[in-house]
Amino acid sequence: MPLNTEKNGIKLSRLTKDLSTLFLPIIRYRGKKYAKEGRVQLTHVSDKFIKSRIRGSVFYKVSIDLEEKERGAVRIGCTCPFFRQGIPCKHIWATIVAAEQYFKENQALTQGQGLAAMELHEIFKPQEWVQAPDGQWNPVQDFVLRYELEVNNEITLISAFEQYVKKDGSLGRQRKIQMKTLTSRDLPREDRLILPFLLATAQETNFGFNHLAFDSYRNNFKEIPLSPENTATLLPLLAETGRCVVKGPDRQVVADPLLPANSKRAKLTIGAEQDASGQLFELRPQILIDDSTVPPQDTLLINSSPVMLVYEGRLYELAGPSFRWIKNMMEKGLPKAERHHIPDLVKHAIKVSRVEHLELPKGLAPETVQGATPVPGLILKAEQDGLRARAFFLYDSLRAEVSSHDEVLFDEPNWRLIKRNEQEERKALETIRSFGLSQVGNGLFFMDYDTALDALPKLEKHGVVLEAEDGKSFKTGTVKRLFISSGIDWFDMDIQVAFGNETLPLPKVISSYLNGQKTVRLASGGRGILPTKWLEKHRRLLELAKNQQTKDGKEVLRFPSSHALMVENLLADAEEAKTDRNFEKFRQRLSSFKGISPLKAPAGFKGTLRPYQEEALGWFDFLYKLGLNGILADDMGLGKTVQVLAWLQKIKRRKGFRPNLIVAPTSLVFNWQAEAEKFTPRLKMTVYVGQSRKEQIENFADSDIVLTTYGIIRRDIGRLVKTQFNYCILDESQYIKNPDSLTAKACRLIKARHKLCLTGTPIENHLGELWSQMEFLNPGILGRKDQYMERFAKPAANGNSEVLETLKKLVAPFILRRTKEEVAKELPDKIESIVRCTMTKEQTELYNKIRDHYRASIMQAVESKGIKRTKMMVLEGLLRLRQAANHPALLGAEDCTSGKFQQLVELLAESIDGGHKVLIFSQFTKMLGLIRRELDNMGITYEYLDGRTPQAKREERVRSFQEDDSIRAFLISLRAGGFGLNLTAADYVFIVDPWWNPAVELQAIDRTHRIGQTKKVVTYRLISKDSVEEKVLGLQEKKQKIVYSILSGSRNLLTNLTAKDLEILFS
Structure with missing residues (x-):
């Protein structure tokens, strides 16, 4: 709180x-x-x-x-x-x-x-008369306010009236209370409390006082019956007034006036004296006031709760027994008792009647023990947010609740009266509070589970007894013992959680924890508090494991070998940790890893490797020896193909080398063939494509490399799954980014001892794509897909830095990424410029008309249906705006001009006239058609490539652009030519329209800014001012930080739009 x-x-x-x-x-x-x-x-x-x-x-x-x-x-x-x-x-x-x-x-x-x-x-204004503005009461004049209390057995009646004060000070006639008395501001405090109380009591008992009909209140303050509770409330106030007369049975005046007591309270005692025979004991009730014994018959007993009595005109509270018990005792007396009945009498007096003082003959009185040291205890109750605790004290075998008013405890077996030690009890409660428990009531405490895990063991060490509500024990859980045994590509973790002398296997504890429980039932019937801090600390790793039952029936957690590095903290946090020899060797190899040792290019490799490429060979070797798999995620243009070919050449002579499967996009098959012929001519390659490919399967065993495409993998997985490959290497592995696609599923079915992924953008759109590739490489490393999305992807997308750091630790050993800025410093500069183009007047009018139409309809739909259910409308609106920002002709407005198009033509003419070769990228093929027509008019020779260009033509056109100096431009569809092309002949790049995913733009730029480029690369991004394109730039920058924190990449802007983003885009 x-x-x-x-x-x-x-x-x-x-x-x-x-x-x-x-x-x-x-x-x-x-x-x-x-x-x-x-x-x-x-x-x-x-x-x-x-x-x-x-x-x-x-x-x-x-x-x-x-x-x-x-x-x-x-x-x-x-x-x-x-x-x-x-x-x-x-x-x-x-x-x-x-x-x-x-x-x-x-x-x-x-x-x-x-x-x-x-x-x-002001809070307490029961009736309007309390603050009546007029009417003063002067008690020294004619009349005085008085009360009369009539006590007759169990019935107590109260009357209030005004009484005339004679000149000699004596009291005369009575009259009912006047309105001016009731409304007087000068009423003493006691009367201001008593009168409203009596009015309320009269209403409860149907005396019907209504101050708006004052003339009908004849009996409003006369003989109002009081309940025991109300009697106890009023009596102290009446005594304080000094104006109350008390009458007992037969209306005999007992006190006039009634006055407050001189001491706190009276006590009931019972004494016993032997009769003449010496066999019976006469029991005598007595009342003790100020250490003086008073016969009960000399007092007026009043039925109140607690019981009160009047003695010599003063009011006392009588602690202990009920009114009826005392009344019966006084009226009927107590029977004579034989010696052997005395224990029953004492027990009854203390436990039932709460009589605190017994005066018994010598030898019969229980021993009175003072100064005993209580043992504190807590009765614990598990709740959702923590433990409720009720304190008690043990005096030997006797239990006293903190809330109990009993001053003594009766130890019947040992015939003792044990006086409670209030000082020691207070000290014990202070000790309990000192361990972080919050006191929420008298003897009531609360602690959250984290506090409980720390506090309960300390409380036990300080002698505090801990019990559950059902009397069973409460124990905190600690990770006591951990044992790891390993297999070929897995290791089992046997973890026992100790709850005192009992243990539970960790899978059972995890199951309770994941179900939202904070405690678990133990075999003894007691309750164990889950070690929530430990579980929360290691939760993400533990969720990656699978529950496994060993041959001997033990419940263990099974991890893939790739998680070996992640268990270091688990081992450190266990009180006792052991591992088998195989796992220890594997762990030592990992822990002794000081970094990648570069490997020189192997014999048979026709080329020269750069230092960072030699490091890649060392990294491949590290993974190979440990049986792990990884992603080579170098920047585009750093020669991932060459590095893989060099590695395959390196391990050619190792046992089980053949065959190695390489899966690539169709557009890159030619590039792989050409690179293999150039750098590793001794590696025998089978290209598994085309109509006659089935006949080539028999050549696999004699092939070093089997090269195929993702489409064929998907179609022929039934045949390919029969072959045991040494390596399965996926080029542009973002092709399997959707784990539920047939392509991804087919790739996961391939049997290979080792696996590699090659991609410049392992996370192209969102963090879910990383799971698909890691699941292909090291199954289970990131847990199930739903677990990964819930525990990693979603929190990371929301900026949870702790989750990002954990994910980074999990995948870092399996991803090697170098940027051109880091390793290819000899590359010429890459200059990127944003060219903001002013739309023409007619283009602006068209754009605004489309924007206003879609903004109204989309925002209304988003508000009523949500952004997910209006996705198609959003996509359509954004597409139309982007087309209008590019060129009105894309929307059929052929007569309209485009500010961007005019500026693009000027820049192209200037660049080509300056002797530069240019690449022109657009996602709209119609836009490329408009540019193509303009180039024809300008007499500029160019090549063209989009998604419909056949593979053979793609290779021919790339070679033509690279080798023919007369071809000055290459028009390329952004998605069709964004990867796999080597176009270093160009040094100017034009991105005509921004793509939602910045990684795609980077891929396009890196067609020319790559190894082999000798000229400075200049990139122009053309943006129409005051359009959705300008908004996209801002959102790109805002949205792409998360993936960069994992491996430097970007994420899809479009799939993560929020309602606020839409307001920006359509503004």
């Missing part, structure tokens, strides 16, 4: 003092008693409100609004009938006492101004 004390600075102790004048002493006593008995459950404590739930005859709710209202007053309420009559009740006082105790213990109060009692009194 957090509390911001700095905001209001209300000091509850001052509030308590201010309020105390409004509460009857007996009400304060009862409220304090309720708090001490633990009847108050504080349900909310803040700087604005205190709320509680009070256990009485039924449950009542109390609220205290600490925010100052008019004139600085606060609002207080209770659901009990007593308060509904406008009278401050014991439930409110109990809440104030409990809250004040809570603040003291939590040291949460600061200095602040108290609230005036008169202001607080």
Whole structure:
């Protein structure tokens, strides 16, 4: 229950003092008693409100609004009938006492101004007459306000009246209370509390007082019957007035006036004396007042709760027995008892009647033990957010609740009366609080589970007895023993969680934890508190494991070998950790890894490797020896193909080398063939494509490399799965980014001892794509897909840095990524410029018309259906805006001009006239057609490539552009030619329209900025001002940070649009 004390600075102790004048002493006593008995459950404590739930005859709710209202007053309420009559009740006082105790213990109060009692009194206005503006009461004049209490057995009646004061001071005739008396502001405090109380009591008993019909109230204050509770409330106030007469049976005056007692309370004692025969004992009840014995018959016993009595005109509270028990005892007396019945008498007196003093003959009286040391204990109850604890004390075998008022405990077997040691009990409660438990009531505590895990063992060490509600023990869980055994590509982890002397296998503990439980039932019947800190710390790793049952029936967690590095923290956190020899060797190899040792190009490789490429061979070797698989994620243009070919050449002579499967996009098959012929001519290659490919399967065993495409893998997986490959290498592995696609599923079915992925953008659109590739490489390393999305992808997408760091640790050993800035510093500069083009007037008018149309309809649909259900409408609107920003002709407006198109033509002419070769990328083939037509008009020779260009033509056109100096331009569809092409002959790149995914643009630029480029590469991104394209740039920058934190890439903007993003795009 957090509390911001700095905001209001209300000091509850001052509030308590201010309020105390409004509460009857007996009400304060009862409220304090309720708090001490633990009847108050504080349900909310803040700087604005205190709320509680009070256990009485039924449950009542109390609220205290600490925010100052008019004139600085606060609002207080209770659901009990007593308060509904406008009278401050014991439930409110109990809440104030409990809250004040809570603040003291939590040291949460600061200095602040108290609230005036008169202001607080405004809360309690039961009737309008309380603040009547006129009519003063002067008690020294004619009449005085008086009360008469008539006690007759169990019935108590109260009357209030005014009585004439004669000149000699004696009292004369009586009259009913006048309106001016009721409305007087000068009434003493006691009368201002008594009269509303009597009015409320009269209404409850159908005496029907109505101040608006005052003339019909003849019996409003006459002989009002009082309940035991109301009697106890009124008597102390009546005694304080000094104007109350008490009459007993037969209307005999017992006290006139009734006065408060000189001491706190009276006590009931029972004495026993032997009769003349010496065999029987006569039992004599007595009342003890101020250490003097008073015969009960000399007192007037009043039926109240607690019981009160009048003796010599003064009012006393009688602790212990009920009125009826005392009354029966006084009227009927106590029977004579034989010696062997004395123990039963004592037991009854203490346990049933709560008589605290027994005066018995020598040899019969129990031994009185003082100064005993109590053993504290807590009864624990598990709740969703933590443990509730109820404190008790043990005196040997006797148990005393903190809330109990018993001052002595009767040890019947040992015939002892043990006096409770209040000082030691207080010290024990302070010790309990010192371990972080919050006290929420008298002897009631609360602790969250993290606190419990730390506090309970310490409490036990300090001798505090811990029990569950059912009497069973409560134990905290610790990871005691951990043993790891390993297989070929897996290792099993046997973890035992200790709860005292009992243990549970970790899978059972995890199951309870993932189901939202904080405790688990133990075999002994007790409850164990789950080690939530440990589980939370290692949760993401533990969720990656599979539950496994060993041959001997043990429940263990099974991990892939690739997780070996991740278990270091688990081993460190266990009290006892052991591993088998194989796992220890594997772990040592991993832990002793100091970095990648570069390997020189092998014999038979026709080329020269750069230093970073030699490091790649060392990394391949590291993975190969450990049986691990990884992603070579170098920047585009750094020669991933060459590095793989060099590695295959390197391991050609190793056992089990053949065959090695390489899967590539159709457009890259030619490139692989050409590179293999150039760099590794000794590696025998089978190109598994075309109509006659089935006949080539028999050549696999004699081939070093089998080269095929993703489409053929998908179609021929039934045949290919029969072959055991040494390597399965996926080029442009983002092709399997969708794990549910047939292509991805087919690739995962390929049987290979080793696997590699090659891609410049392993995360092209979102983090889910990383799971698909890692699942292909090292199955199970990131857990199930749904687990990964829930535990990693979604939190990471929301910027959870801790999750990102954990994911990074998981995948870092299996991803090698180098950027051109890091390793190819000899590459010429890459200059990127954004060219902002002003739309023509007619183009702007068309754009605004389309924008306004879609903005209204889309935002309305998003508000009513949500962004996911309006995706197609959003896509359509954004497409139309991008087409209008490019060229109105894309929307059929052939007569409209385009500012961007005009500027593009000027830049192209300038670049080509300057002797440069240019690449022109657009996602719209119609836009490429418009540019193509313009180049024809300008007499510029060019090549063209889009998704419909046949493979053979692609290779021919790439070679033509690279080798023929007269061809100055290459028009390329962004998606069709964004990867796999080597176009280093160009040094100028034009991105005509921005793509949602910046990685695709980077791929396009890197067709020319790659190894082999000798000229500075200049890139122009053409953006129409004040259009959706300008907004896209801003969103690209905002959206692409997450993936860069994993491996430097980007993510798909379009799939992660929010409603706020839409407002920006359509603004």
